[in-house]
């Protein structure tokens with residue numbers, strides 16, 4: 356018996372770095388994985404990787420989850436096709452950066468739309484389905500929720516990721532009586548295809564690793580492994596909290 360046999364996992368951002376690893380690992384553990392991404396090519400590449408292992412990536416792309424109607428359609432089609440939702444893994448996000456005094460209002464709104472609004476939409480529309488037999492909402496935040504950065508203008512990103520943590524806490528409160536657990540994960544810097552250039556460049560690598568006790572970036576597998584534990588029955592007494600996966604950055 357694998358950890359997610361018979362479970363339906365809705366995963367956002369299935370075309371991205373961590374989302375791709377999550378799709379593969381949840382599917383290997385028996386889950387029916389329903390993905391989506393605004394990036395259709397990325398989602399298709401993930402689907403091909405699963406197919407090469409004899410697995411299926413369900414769902415579709417492009418889906419822009421910042422549009423509530425597209426989010427609703429993706430969630431409801433998944434519930435209709437697969438009959439249930441057990442886990443909603445809100446992994447997708449996109450941010451823009453800039454110093455507070457210089458950042459445009461458009462960039463601020465873009466970040467809110469694509470880092471917090473979309474989590475509300477998918478959670479709202481998945482709620483009636485999660486309520487049937489209980490389930491898990493996993494939201495990906497960031498260490499930006501917990502600490503500022505001297506290296507980059509992260510005000511919008513930090514505000515949105517802080518909102519992910521507090522939104523998750525309230526979801527846990529409202530979900531408890533329905534058997535719904537809600538947990539956020541706050542990764543530190545994670546090496547992905549999208550961040551590879553920063554990791555390879557010695558100057559940016561030094562900035563990224565400043566203060567990281569383990570002196571290396573995290574791997575997608577390390578975040579996804581945490582997510583799998585939190586989504587599983589082994590974490591049955593964990594809700595309303597945030598789990599930091601940062602190589603010790605916040606310990607300093």
Ligand SMILES: NC(=O)c1ccc[n+]([C@@H]2O[C@H](COP(=O)([O-])OP(=O)(O)OC[C@H]3O[C@@H](n4cnc5c(N)ncnc54)[C@H](O)[C@@H]3O)[C@@H](O)[C@H]2O)c1
Nearest residue numbers: 368370371372373392393419420421447448495497544545
């Ligand atoms: N990589 C890091 O260093 C790091 C650190 C802390 C937190 N995180 C968080 O981890 C999560 C995964 O990030 P990643 O590193 O895999 O990044 P990524 O950019 O590779 O993946 C994110 C995916 O989300 C998709 N997406 C963005 N906006 C969308 C929308 N409106 N609708 C549908 N899909 C959308 C993107 O197309 C992309 O495929 C994100 O929530 C991110 O904020 C990442």
